Amino acid sequence: MxxxxxxxxxxxxxxxxxxxxxxxxxxxxxxLVAKVLHSTIASGVVKVIDISEAMKLKGVVKIVTCFDVPDIQYPTAGHPYSLDPAHMDIADRKLLNKIVRYYGDDIAAVVATDIVTATRAINLIKVEYEEYKPILSIEAALKQGANKIHEEYPGNILAHTSYEIGNYENAIKEEGLIVFEGEYELSPVKHCHIENPISYxxxxxxxxxxxxxTQIPHIARRVIGQALGMDWGKIRVIKPYIGGGFGNKQEVLYEPLNAYLCKVIGGRCVKLDISREEDFVNTRLRTAMKIKIKSYVRANGRFVARKLEMYGNKGAYASHGHSVTNKSGHAFKQIYKDEVATKGDMYSVYTNMPASGAMRGYGIPQITFALESHVDDIASKLGLDKIEMRKLNAMKLGFIDNQVKCNSNGLAECIDKGRKYIDWDNKLIEYKNQTGPVRRGVGMAIFSYAVGVFPISLETAACRIVLNxxxxxxxxxxxxEIGQGADTVFxxxxxxxxxxxxxxxxxxxTQDTDITPFDTGAYASRQSYVSGMAAKKAAMELKEKIIEHANFMLRLPAGNLELKDNNIIKKETGEVxxxxxxxxxxxxxNTExxxxxTSEVTNQCKSNTFAFGVCFAEVEVDIPVGKIKVIKVINVHDSGTILNPALAAAQVHGGMSMSLGYGLTEQLLFDDATGRMLNDNLLDYKLPTTMDTPHLEAQFVETYDVSGPFGNKALGEPPAIPVAPAIRNAVLNATGVNFNIAPLTPQRLVEKFKKENLI
Amino acid sequence: MxxxxxxxxxxxxxxxxxxxxxxxxxxxxxxLVAKVLHSTIASGVVKVIDISEAMKLKGVVKIVTCFDVPDIQYPTAGHPYSLDPAHMDIADRKLLNKIVRYYGDDIAAVVATDIVTATRAINLIKVEYEEYKPILSIEAALKQGANKIHEEYPGNILAHTSYEIGNYENAIKEEGLIVFEGEYELSPVKHCHIENPISYxxxxxxxxxxxxxTQIPHIARRVIGQALGMDWGKIRVIKPYIGGGFGNKQEVLYEPLNAYLCKVIGGRCVKLDISREEDFVNTRLRTAMKIKIKSYVRANGRFVARKLEMYGNKGAYASHGHSVTNKSGHAFKQIYKDEVATKGDMYSVYTNMPASGAMRGYGIPQITFALESHVDDIASKLGLDKIEMRKLNAMKLGFIDNQVKCNSNGLAECIDKGRKYIDWDNKLIEYKNQTGPVRRGVGMAIFSYAVGVFPISLETAACRIVLNxxxxxxxxxxxxEIGQGADTVFxxxxxxxxxxxxxxxxxxxTQDTDITPFDTGAYASRQSYVSGMAAKKAAMELKEKIIEHANFMLRLPAGNLELKDNNIIKKETGEVxxxxxxxxxxxxxNTExxxxxTSEVTNQCKSNTFAFGVCFAEVEVDIPVGKIKVIKVINVHDSGTILNPALAAAQVHGGMSMSLGYGLTEQLLFDDATGRMLNDNLLDYKLPTTMDTPHLEAQFVETYDVSGPFGNKALGEPPAIPVAPAIRNAVLNATGVNFNIAPLTPQRLVEKFKKENLI
Known part of the structure; x- marks a missing residue:
């Protein structure tokens, strides 16, 4: 219906x-109101905290420092809990930290009657540090003899994983292969949800x-319990409407501290409202990455062997641990995988930078930017049709990677639709031999995206339905519901x-962990796929119970009734x-x-499938001023059945906007010496506004995926993936210059255009 | 455990x-804040309401009058809904009423930005009435040719029911029977919960x-739907902690109006906070009653035939309809029923007085006062042992009245315990031949009380349990939970x-009708008996599911495990x-x-049983000033298993205090001409304070009632029943004067003592 x-x-x-x-x-x-004191160094140890002046302020109720909090390290990642110790999240922080690991680390907190008093108290606290030279890059972190940011991780490598599919060394021996190498750099960006993190x-x-x-009330409950050393059942988490999350609220950051502050003052209500500046510095970033790709290609564009080496900059804390980098690295072997030998090495590296965690796409925007840049460069060099080369190599129906199966695949049709919308073939001809300072070009990028977290982690969801x-x-x-429209789709x-x-x-x-059926939360574009199946099953159970009662009420034998259009009907005749x-x-x-x-069902999901999509973009590049204007841009998605076209389009618009910013303007600036973030606000950080945004065309190719509850698969994150590389490739098409870094800021363009003698 | x-x-x-x-x-x-305009006449019709001056006030958002509201009459009683039209509650009021039926009737309402503005606006509204002479007593209402208070009820009789057990006319023919007749009058009293009715x-x-x-969120939802003509599923009722109800919040009074006001202003939040004065006049009273009893007794005190004629003063609206009076009249044939022919006639009568409804005891305090006064008078006159006469006639094990079965009966032991505590036998001798102005006496009263509303109405309750x-x-x-301790007992x-x-x-x-399992609510002392069984069954289901999972986890066949002391153990060996x-x-x-x-169970209760109890009191009567001092007082209850002795004692203390006030001081005063309540506040209405209250002794006789979930039966209301008549009987014992009216105020005592020549 x-x-x-x-x-x-x-x-x-x-x-x-x-x-x-x-x-x-x-x-x-x-x-009461709480406020956090953040470190003013990026690396060191807190030696003394003097709260005496702050405590004299009228209205200050309590000050706790890193010397007071429980000696418990806890994980913050919004991952399903694992019973397997080897699979548990890294617990590398305390509620407040004596060892300072980034500029802004949490070292003390004030509880006061109002925010002005709390802020004044924060300013009156004096801190003495033993300061070390901060490690602000992956290279510095990996340098022989570098300081250990976390005692337990020598070499500052949080994790290193690798894989090999096929036999890489054999494959590269094939004669006539052309070798391509590329290095790509992805900067950290910020989620910029409207509502800052806040809790009571x-x-x-x-x-x-x-x-x-929070995106993850049930996980928040567990992490608060872990952080405070309390039984989880003694914690209750309530999630009202939230103003966006985009992965940043798929982590449990300030809730445990707030719960602790409440506890130590005897249970009175404490509000902890994180400012925009704190949100920038003290919550999470999209993982900055350095990605090296080496490919062996036949002259027709067929990949024969590919090798990946990637480094994710974790910053100061594990956050989601190795998961983002790992998922990113594994995606490398998915979208292009047809008779290809593939090797991957993924490193997650600690640095003294703000920590990176989950953000819409979870590593796939990074690898897609690198890979799609790489493919475009190869096709350009070999003079191949960029679309044909992709189609030649792209994943086919039936492909399986670690239980994720390609059950449905509309990628080719997605490409066709995008190609048509952007008028690809004509534009390619039209833009062939441009000269002058302003040039136009078209570019595109494809991707695949696996839904949810199966089989890496547990996929479980539950639903209860009550009949009125x-x-x-x-x-x-x-x-x-985190703004994505989940409630509507359910x-x-x-x-x-x-x-x-x-x-x-x-x-x-509103989710309330005391009563709401269990679900791990909103992330990994899992909701319509995993939780949706719980909704479907619970509705089916409810329907059965309704029909069972109708049989009792009508004194009819079982099996003859159906629920249709708000009525109980006779199955055979349709009679109401x-x-x-x-x-x-x-x-x-009835008194008999x-x-x-009511019905209540847990759905454990033991399947996974791939969503696909493509972006086509047309840009105009003003070479002397390094300005890129997006003329036209389209995303076409194969996300299986489109459950709600209007909402789906809205999701695509939002994701495209994010990817536009990722590709063009969003750049976090840090002080080279101290690691302090310099543009921690929405004035200095260049999030695209409506004024910067062209019409965003969203189209779909509907497939029916047998594993989804209604044939549907992931749509939440995919739109944020392909726009940045499509634009990058359009700039290549326009100017012949290949940028291997995002975002493509005017400064970077001008520098490189000068180097390439375009200006 | x-x-x-x-x-x-x-x-x-x-x-x-x-x-x-x-x-x-x-x-x-x-x-926003709402305030109600109440009529300043007791009977008439609103002709014109002029809101023009009130609307000029800055801050007034909306004024609705009785001319604006939907033309829907709805019921307000907190009864389970009935599918049988003949059994449905009387729908005799609208949201605001053009026909004024008591002094204070709701005729208009103001919504404003604050309470001061709302109150000023109320004062600026001008009303013109067509005024009739109000009907302020049962007698006036029943008078031939009296005005009809409700068009549909000629003669102002809301209902008249009757019964006959045995053959009364035959029974009274027995030779040697002594006839006794008594007339008793019970005044209206007020619940006086701490928290006034309030809603958002x-x-x-x-x-x-x-x-x-509210005591009844799910019923409130239904009634709001009925009153507004909305689908019930479009209404959501949330019940936080509440500060007492005692039956007054077992009715849906101002929630529908508040919902309507919110609706007509477009959905913005409206608060409707009922003042203490409004709570007195505009919510509900304990039903005032006139009760006539005629008994035929053998010389040994054995009842042979009894006849009841009772009139409940409903006031202006049906409220709980005939239920209170009817239940009261039926209880007459329960506590004393052994080979007795019994006849009853119960009338509920409309008057132009504030409406009466449910109050702790639901008619049983009234009939018990009358009956226990009557029995004491008979025993006094016949020179019989008052306890022996009661024991001779009282209900025995196995007694059944309309599916309510006496499964357990600790009444005799209750009497024994009370007798001992009050030192009954010695005191009777000690106080035998008193003279002088100050005299002492002892008295007692017994009662039985059926649990819940089966089989009169539906008894259904549900519970859901979630495992952490x-x-x-x-x-x-x-x-x-309405203060009675239900949450603790569950x-x-x-x-x-x-x-x-x-x-x-x-x-x-907190109950929230959107998610909370269905239950009709807190009334009729049903919760531990009816809802408790739902809790028990849901816990049993949860236990089964836990054990089932333990079997899976431990790879053991079904049937060998038990949950014990927080562990899964082997049934036979006890091994953890x-x-x-x-x-x-x-x-x-686990990922497998x-x-x-979770578990969720509906319990439909199709049984009922009797709780019993007794009060013994010792009083000192200062005859010239008409003052009664309670020296000692004890309630002893057979409520089956006592689930929580401390909470049970607290329930008994609260009930005894209520019954003390009922018997001694609580009297509502009305203006004879206008029907206006004169003492509508806690200063002028004499609710007993701690200063007025002696030590309240609470004891129990524990029986095990097979029909209760843990052998338990009603305890919530019973304590409020027997104290008033026990005191009345103690006064009789002290002074030889029998008062057939409650409360026994000094004025009434002095008047009667004068008449009896004691002063």
């Missing part, structure tokens, strides 16, 4: 009218409640299975026997067998 | 520290959310079944195989079969 329709967002009205309640709207009586913590009996803007007297239902998902799924109108499906948007409302009323209120019809 | 222990209240810490959140603590952004209403999408201090990773659980009950029940410590059971105290925590962790996080273990 609802799948495939552009249903309005279920939260649209409340969000546009300002009714929707976000964390900061939880006005709790007498809430208060005690309830002997338990702690944390209301937080009027035949409407509430849907309770552990999975979280409502559509339940509407579809029960065959009731979407208005009669009420999705409970009762309305769903009548059955619902009867179920609750009263039953409150 | 927990049943029968004096576990601390699970909400104790939060309530004494002020952490617990009540409705008024829900600080919602920009909430706001829109969420196309739905309305009402946060309210640490082996602790959350318990979600549709049944509500936690004990779950702790008992699962054999886990009480600290590991977290009861979710795994901790509950290990199993809980494994269930969620991940499952979020």
């Amino acid at each position: 609802s799948i495939g329709k552009s249903i309005n967002r279920v939260d649209a009205f409340d969000k546009v009218t300002g009714r929707a309640q976000f964390t900061d709207d939880f006005k709790l009586n007498n809430a 913590a208060y005690a309830e009996g002997k338990r702690l409640v944390v209301v937080s803007s 007297q009027d035949g409407s239902v509430q849907v309770q998902m552990g999975a979280t 409502a559509q799924m339940v509407s579809e299975v029960l065959d009731i109108p979407i208005e009669n499906v009420h999705t409970i948007s 026997l009762a309305s769903l409302k009548d059955v619902s009323m009867h179920a609750l209120y 067998k009263s039953v409150h019809i | 927990s049943i029968g222990k004096s576990i601390n209240r699970v909400d104790a810490f939060d309530k004494v520290t002020g952490r617990a959140q009540f409705t008024d603590d829900f600080k919602l952004n920009n909430a 209403a706001y829109a969420e999408g196309k739905r309305l959310v009402v946060v309210s201090s 990773q640490d082996g602790s659980v959350q318990v979600q009950m549709g049944a509500t 936690a004990q029940m779950v702790s008992e079944v699962l054999d886990i410590p009480i600290e590991n059971v977290h009861t979710i105290s 195989l795994a901790s509950l925590k290990d199993v809980s962790m494994h269930a969620l996080y 079969k991940s499952v979020h273990i």
Whole structure:
């Protein structure tokens, strides 16, 4: 009844009218306010913290320092918990840290009656450090004899993994192969969700409640328990509406500290509101990477062997550990994999920089930028058709990599659609022999994206549905709405299975770990695929129970009834026997067998599949001023069934905008000597605005993936992947200059154009 | 592990520290404030309402009058909904009423930015009435040709029911019978919960959310839907902690109006806080009654035939309809019923007085006052032992009245315990021949009380339990904590079944009709009996699921494991195989079969049983000033298994205090001409304070009732029943004067003592 329709967002009205309640709207009586003191060095040890002047301030309730907190190291990653110790997340930080590992590390916190007092107190705290020279690059970290940033990781390598598919050494022996090498550098960027991280913590009996803007309430509960050394059942996490996350809130950063502050002051409510500047420095970044690719190619463009060496700059803390770099490295062997020998070496390296973690795409934007730049360079050099070379090498139906199976593949059609929209063939001819300072070009990039985290980690999700007297239902998902439209899509799924109108499906948007069915949260584009299957199964169970009661009510034998269009009908004849409302009323209120019809199902997902997509871009490059203007840009996605075209398009628009910024303007600047971030705000950090953004065309190729609940597969993250490399390739097409670094800022363009004698 | 222990209240810490959140603590952004305009006549019709001056006030958002509201009559009683039209509650009011039926009727409402503006606006509204002479007594209402208060009820009789057990006319023919007749009058009293009725209403999408201090969230949802003509699923009711209800919040009074106001202003949050004065006049009273009893007794005190004629003064609206009076009248044939022919006639009568509804005891305090006064008078007149006469006639084990069965009966032992505590036999002798102005006496009263509402109405309750990773659980009950300790007792029940410590059971105290399992609510002392069985069954289901997973985890065949003391043990040997925590962790996080273990069960209760109790009191009567001092007082209860002795004693203390006030001081005063309540506040209404209250002794006789989940039966309401008549009978014993009216105020005593020539 609802799948495939552009249903309005279920939260649209409340969000546009300002009714929707976000964390900061939880006005709790007498809430105290906390503020964190951050280090002003990037590497060293806190020797003394003098809080005496700060404590004299009226309104200061408590100051805790890195010398007071429990001696517990805990993990912060928003990963499913693993029972296997070897697979557990790295626990490398305390609530506050004596050992300072980046400029801005958390070393103390103030609880006061108001934010002004808290801030003044922060400024009155005096800190003495023993200071070391900070390690601000991957190279410096890997240098022989470099300081150890974490005692347990000599050489500052958090992890190194590798793989080999086929026999690389044999493969490269083939005669006539052409060798290509490329080095690519991806800068860190920031999520820039509208709502900064914020939480309230208060005690309830002997338990702690944390209301937080998080993508992962159930994981937050667990991590708070771990950080405070409390039983997990004594922690309750509530997630209201949240103003975006993009992976940054797939980590448990300040909730544990806030819970701890609440605990040490005796349980009174404490609010910890992270400022935009803190969000830039003290939460997470997209992982900066250095990527080396070596390829052996036949003259027709067929890959024969490929080798990857990549380094992810973790910054000061493990955050998601090796996962981002590892996933990035493994994706290298997926999109292009047809009779190819492939080797990969992935390193995650600690530095004294702000930590990097999850961000929409989780490593795939980085590897895709490198790989698609690389492929374009090869095709350019060999004079091959760039599309044909990609089609020749790209993943085919049936491909399996570590249980991720290509069940459906619309990549070729995606390319065709994009090609047509951008008028690729004509433009290629038109732009062939340009001269002059302003030139145009077209470029494209493809990618594949595996859904969720199976089989690397556990994929589990649950859903509960409650039937109302009027035949409407509430849907309770552990999975979280974070702005992506999950609640709407879950409502559509339940509407579809029960065959009731979407208005009669009420999705409970607030997750509360005390009552909400378990789900690991919003990440990895898993929700419509993994959690959606839980919604589908729970709806099917509810339907069965409704029909069972209808049989009882109508005194009919089992097996003859169906739920259709809000009615109970006879299967064979379609005859309407009762309305769903009548059955619902009867179920609750009949005095013979009263039953409150609800359903609850856990879905463990043991499958995975690939989504695909492509971006085509047309750009105009003003060579003397190094300015790139995007004339036209399109993403075409194969994400299986499109559950809600309007929402899907919105997802694509958002992702394209992110990838535009990634490719063109977003660059974090750091002081070379101290490692201090220089543009930690939305004025100095160049996030694209609507003024910078062209029309973003979003199109789809619908396939039906048998493993998805309704044929659907990942769509949340994919749009953020291909735009940056497509633009980079369009610049190559326009100017003949290949940039191997993102973003393509005017400064970088001008420098390189000068070097290439274009200016 | 927990049943029968004096576990601390699970909400104790939060309530004494002020952490617990009540409705008024829900600080919602920009909430508007509503205030109701009440009529200043008791009977008439609103002709014109002029809001022009009020609308000019800055800050007034909306004024609605009785001319604006939907033309829908709806019921307000907190009864389970019935599918049988004949059994549905009376729908005799609108959101605001053009026809004024008591002094204070709701005729208009203002929504403003703040309470001062709202109040000023109320004062600026001008109303013109067509006024009738109000009907202020049962007699006036029943008078031939009296005005009809409700068009549909000529003669102002809301209902008249009757019964006859045995053959009354035959029975009274027995020779040698002595006839006794008595007339008793019970005044209305007020619940006086600490927290006045309060609600917030706001829109969420196309739905309305009402946060309210209610005993019956699921019923409130339904009634709001009925009153507004909305689908019930579009209403969501949330119940935070509430500061008492005592039956007054077992009715849906101002929530529908608040929801309507919110709706007509477009969904912005509206707060409607009922003042103490409004609570007195505009919510509900204990039903005032006139009761006539005629008894035929043998010389040994054996009843042979009894006849009841009773009139309940409903006031202006049906409220709970005929239920209170009817239940009261039926109880007449229960406590004394051994070879007795009994006839009853019960009338509920509309008057132009504030409406009466449910209050702790639901008619049983009234009939018990009358009946126990009557019995004492008979025994006095016949010179019989008052205890022996009662024992001779009282209900015996096995008695059944309309499916309510006496499965357990500790009444005789209750009497013995009370007799001993009060030193009954010695005191009777000691106080035999008193003279002088100050005299002492002892009195007692017994009662029986049926649990819940089966078979009159549906008894259904549900519970959901969620297992945490640490082996602790959350318990979600549709049944509500209203101060009585239900949450604690439910936690004990779950702790008992699962054999886990009480600290590991977290009861979710907030009910939210969107997610909370269905339950009709807190009333009729049904919670530990009806809802408790749901908690027990849900815990049993959870236990089964835990053991099932333990079998899977341990690779053992089904049937060998048990959950004991937080561990999974081998049934035969007691060997500990795994901790509950290990199993809980494994269930969620194992990658082979991940499952979020929860349970959810509906319990429909199709049994009922009798609780019993007795009060013994010793009083000192200062005859010239008409003052009664209670020297000693004890309630002894047979409520089956005592689940939590400390909480049970607290329940008894609260009930005894209520019954003390009922018998001695609580009297509502009305203006004879206008029907206006004169003492509508806690200064002028004489609720007993701690200064007025003697030590309240609470004792129990524990029986085991097979129909209760843990052998338990009703305890919530019974304590409020017997104290008033016991005191009345002690006054009779002290002075020889029988008062047939409650309360026994000094004025009434002095008047009657004068008449009896004692002063």
